[in-house]
Amino acid sequence: MLALRKIDDAEGVGLCDVAAPPPPATGEVQLRIAATGICGTDLGIASWAAGYAATMRTRLPVTLGHETVGRIVALGAEVERLALGDAVVVNPAIACGACVACAEGDPVGCLDRQAFGMVRDGAFASHVNVDARYVYRLPGSVPLELGALVEPLSIGAHALAVAGFARGDRVVVFGPGPIGQGAAVLARAMGAAEVVIVGYRDTARFDTLRGLGFDRLVDQAEAGAADRLRQLAGRGFDIAIEAAGVGAVVDQALGVLRPQGVLALAGMGEATASLDLTLVVRNRLQLRGVSRIPPTIWPQVIERLARDPAAYAPLITHRLPLAQAHDGFALARSGVASKVLLIP
Ligand SMILES: [Zn+2]
Ligand SMILES: [Zn+2]
Incomplete structure (x- = not known):
């Protein structure tokens, strides 16, 4: 073969x-x-x-x-x-x-x-x-090929779990690749009040997200992107998910969290990140690494897929x-x- x-x-x-x-x-x-x-x-x-x-x-x-x-x-x-x-x-x-x-x-x-x-x-x-x-x-109601999404979706689901996601949370996702997209769709399905997705020249991936009904998309390559993100953040997001594997995103993500907000780091990269220590300490921000998906996540993701495969x-x-x-x-x-x- x-x-x-x-x-x-x-x-x-x-x-x-x-x-x-x-x-x-x-x-x-x-x-x-x-x-x-x-x-x-x-x-x-x-x-x-x-x-x-x-x-x-x-x-x-x-x-x-x-x-x-x-x-x-x-x-x-x-x-x-x-x-x-x-x-x-x-x-x-x-x-x-x-x-x-x-x-x-x-x-x-x-x-x-x-x-x-x-x-x-x-x-x-x-x-x-x-x-x-x-x-x-995989239940018969799920089109077979969608099963290939369960593993990447399980990373998004685990990131939300690690971040302590609760219904009504406002979420920002950095990195609109498959992991970030999955986290966004799951967060919405689980009752997020708002999902903002931040990318860098990710035109095609933003098109996919628009097709899925997401309209709060920030392209960091555009002038005024940082201001727009701060505007969307308002008093701060509850959760940020880093799915880009870009070190520079870390400080930016921490800057748009509310006090005691959580940054879940799911993207690996070669670059190191810098931290505004005063911001992290004063705002009691939490940084958590996302890896090692517990087996309990798998049936949860399959159930989500079965509930709404079209999403x-x-x-x-x-x-x-x-x-x-x-x-x-x-x-x-x-x-x-x-x-x-x-x-x-
Ligand atoms: Zn994989
Ligand atoms: Zn072992």
């Missing part, structure tokens, strides 16, 4: 012909993949950013792809709550089961995660075996065959696309 793989310890990814997976082992299921989204992580792995090289170097070659949806085509022994034909999504954060955190009953804090699509073979292929404990059933469908803007993966990666990198799916 065709698979998109990280082949060696250098920049780039390659399309390869690999053997189909064997029958699933005990506790595993085999999926026929319907669609897999291209994530910022995949772009980072392709460009071989230092952080990815360090964790993946000894595990190559490996098939990438972790934002996936498919149907179960084979069941291993001792798999009970799933059936052949089920549409499912995969939580890629597979715990090692052997480290100190795992031994203490904290798989989310695993020190040696066996990430699906990074360390273990992932879903940029037609078939893959996966541990059934990391698989969630999420426009987040998928491009679909390409797996054989055109390189074009897909270029699209995802260009900022023109929101979510790009590869179809095996």
Whole structure:
């Protein structure tokens, strides 16, 4: 079968012909993949950013792809709550089961995660075996390809949870990429009083957001953007979500929060950030990192999708065959696309 793989310890990814997976082992299921989204992580792995090289170097070659949806085509022994034909999504954060955190009953804090699509073979292929404990059933009412959004949406949902989101909150999201867009749609669905989204020359992504009914969009490249944001902030937002991975955003986000407001940091980047210490201390602002999505988030996101699939469908803007993966990666990198799916 065709698979998109990280082949060696250098920049780039390659399309390869690999053997189909064997029958699933005990506790595993085999999926026929319907669609897999291209994530910022995949772009980072392709460009071989230092952080990815360090964790993946000894595990190559490996098939990438972790934002996936498919149907179960084979069941291993001792798999009970799933059936052949089920549409499912995969939580890629597979715990090692052997480290100190795992031994203490904290798989989310695993020190040696066996990430699906990074360390273990992932879903940029037609078939893959996966541990059934990391698989969630998608209700029939959800169009299959939307399942590929569950993983990126789970990051937005977790960011809101980490920030302590409550109905009626006013939210500002920095970075209108797939994570920021997902956080915005979820915040609105969960009863946010207002959602403002800030970008930088993100024309296409703003168009997607406008199509979804968001009209409070601030383009930092435009003259007067900072004033406009302050105006929209009024007495300050309750929550800011940083999904751009841009260090300079941190100080700006803190400046538009109300006293005791929370900045949830979900974007990773090479750049460091500076902080106005007096502002943070005086206003008792909270900065919180968003990572390690607890498994409880997954069913919540699936339930949101099932309740209103149409509100999420426009987040998928491009679909390409797996054989055109390189074009897909270029699209995802260009900022023109929101979510790009590869179809095996
Ligand atoms: Zn991802
Ligand atoms: Zn572990």
